[in-house]
Amino acid sequence: MNKTVLVLGGGWGGLAVAYRLRGQLGAEHRVVVIEKNDKFSLGPVNLWVMTGDRKYPDDVERPLSALVRKDIEWLQAEVTGIDPVNKTVQTTAGTLNGDYIVIALGSESYPEGVPGFVGNAYNLFDAAGAARLHDALQQFKGGKIVIFVSNTPFRCPPAPYEAALLIESMMRRRGMGDLTEIHLYTPESQPMPVAGPEIGAMLRQMVEGRGIKYHPNEKVMRIDGSSKKIIFEGDKESNYDLLIGVPPHRAPRAVVGAGLTDSSGYIPTHPQNLRVLANVEELETRLPGVYVVGDSASITLFNLKPLPKAGVFAEEQAATVASNIASDIRGEEQRAVFDGKGVCYIEAGDGMAAEGSGNFYAYPNPRISINPPSPEGHKAKEEFEKLLTTWFA
Numbered sequence: 001m002n003k004t005v006l007v008l009g010g011g012w013g014g015l016a017v018a019y020r021l022r023g024q025l026g027a028e029h030r031v032v033v034i035e036k037n038d039k040f041s042l043g044p045v046n047l048w049v050m051t052g053d054r055k056y057p058d059d060v061e062r063p064l065s066a067l068v069r070k071d072i073e074w075l076q077a078e079v080t081g082i083d084p085v086n087k088t089v090q091t092t093a094g095t096l097n098g099d100y101i102v103i104a105l106g107s108e109s110y111p112e113g114v115p116g117f118v119g120n121a122y123n124l125f126d127a128a129g130a131a132r133l134h135d136a137l138q139q140f141k142g143g144k145i146v147i148f149v150s151n152t153p154f155r156c157p158p159a160p161y162e163a164a165l166l167i168e169s170m171m172r173r174r175g176m177g178d179l180t181e182i183h184l185y186t187p188e189s190q191p192m193p194v195a196g197p198e199i200g201a202m203l204r205q206m207v208e209g210r211g212i213k214y215h216p217n218e219k220v221m222r223i224d225g226s227s228k229k230i231i232f233e234g235d236k237e238s239n240y241d242l243l244i245g246v247p248p249h250r251a252p253r254a255v256v257g258a259g260l261t262d263s264s265g266y267i268p269t270h271p272q273n274l275r276v277l278a279n280v281e282e283l284e285t286r287l288p289g290v291y292v293v294g295d296s297a298s299i300t301l302f303n304l305k306p307l308p309k310a311g312v313f314a315e316e317q318a319a320t321v322a323s324n325i326a327s328d329i330r331g332e333e334q335r336a337v338f339d340g341k342g343v344c345y346i347e348a349g350d351g352m353a354a355e356g357s358g359n360f361y362a363y364p365n366p367r368i369s370i371n372p373p374s375p376e377g378h379k380a381k382e383e384f385e386k387l388l389t390t391w392f393a
């Protein structure tokens with residue numbers, strides 16, 4: 001019997017699922033990606049757009065129309081409803097039925113969630129926003145740059161720290177280091193709390209060692225553009241000359257509307273087979289044939305913190321899910337498991353990045369190590385961009 005796999009979302013995780021599946025399934029089976037945008041973009045490249053090492057949009061975006069060359073169907077539509085029991089998906093372009101559903105709708109940012117964000121803060125998490133930020137940094141004549149994180153969890157936990165380090169390097173190289181103050185405010189108690197206190201202390205040392213002022217446990221309440229002030233919980237405030245925000249994140253409406261989310265705001269997901277969980281403690285799954293990959297998933301680690309939202313995990317999860325769907329279609333046992341291991345590269349400026357790697361599924365805490373920044377780390381991070389050629393050549 002010919003089967004149809006509906007992949008909801010054509011971002012990093014969704015496209016990884018679609019390409020992997022296409023490589024493992026015969027042409028008689030359909031792989032359909034439902035994505036509202038007509039372009040794919042790769043988050044990490046935003047940082048290099050900010051520094052001016054990459055140009056927006058040419059170095060960042062690729063047209064999803066290219067998927068057809070790989071025998072992947074792309075429906076440009078918004079998912080408006082998911083019936084995971086009957087494997088039916090409502091979209092703005094009609095209703096589709098599938099044999100398998102892979103939810104890869106990510107985590108959406110909504111800057112309007114912080115009053116005053118829109119119009120006053122540069123949004124690093126938006127490629128066009130990163131390009132505008134680049135122009136603003138080029139024109140910056142010195143003063144106070146404030147970077148803030150709106151809420152947790154957010155995509156790519158090291159990103160604000162990378163932004164701070166890259167900006168410090170840019171300003172120093174332009175001979176403006178002494179004229180520039182950089183402050184980083186976050187509601188987190190330390191950098192990357194999931195990785196434990198030692199890694200947090202190392203990352204904190206990385207930023208503070210470069211003169212960046214770090215302010216943990218600060219929750220932004222609003223921004224007053226007329227007085228150029230950012231106001232935090234408890235009526236604390238800071239002035240700024242240039243403001244950069246990590247916007248608030250939440251699960252997309254279609255994910256919440258499907259009734260699949262829990263108190264984490266995202267979909268409780270089996271850590272190894274990426275199926276929706278009915279009971280988190282017992283790891284009891286439900287909804288056979290329905291999988292979640294990437295940022296829409298909530299995977300609780302042994303230390304009770306969530307697995308970070310990162311493309312490297314979305315891609316590995318996609319490989320697991322694609323392999324298991326292909327096995328199921330062939331009538332074989334689903335054996336692939338996602339092991340919680342991953343590598344991230346923390347841009348440190350001056351052409352260097354620190355490589356962090358480890359096992360997030362280790363007990364009782366993730367076992368992570370970080371190497372000092374090196375040119376090799378930076379080159380390894382640039383390897384992410386290969387996806388743009390592999391998928392869209």
Ligand SMILES: Cc1cc2nc3c(=O)[nH]c(=O)nc-3n(C[C@H](O)[C@H](O)[C@H](O)COP(=O)(O)OP(=O)(O)OC[C@H]3O[C@@H](n4cnc5c(N)ncnc54)[C@H](O)[C@@H]3O)c2cc1C
Binds near residue numbers: 010044046156344
């Ligand atoms: C600045 C920045 C730097 C980053 N750096 C790194 C890094 O160095 N390493 C790393 O591993 N990760 C990094 N990330 C994180 C990474 O980009 C995400 O974790 C990854 O994209 C998650 O993949 P995903 O498929 O779950 O979600 P996404 O890639 O966000 O894809 C979700 C897709 O679903 C679509 N969608 C949502 N709702 C609907 C709907 N209702 N109907 C149709 N389509 C819909 C969206 O348009 C989107 O295309 C970074 C992110 C940013 C923003």
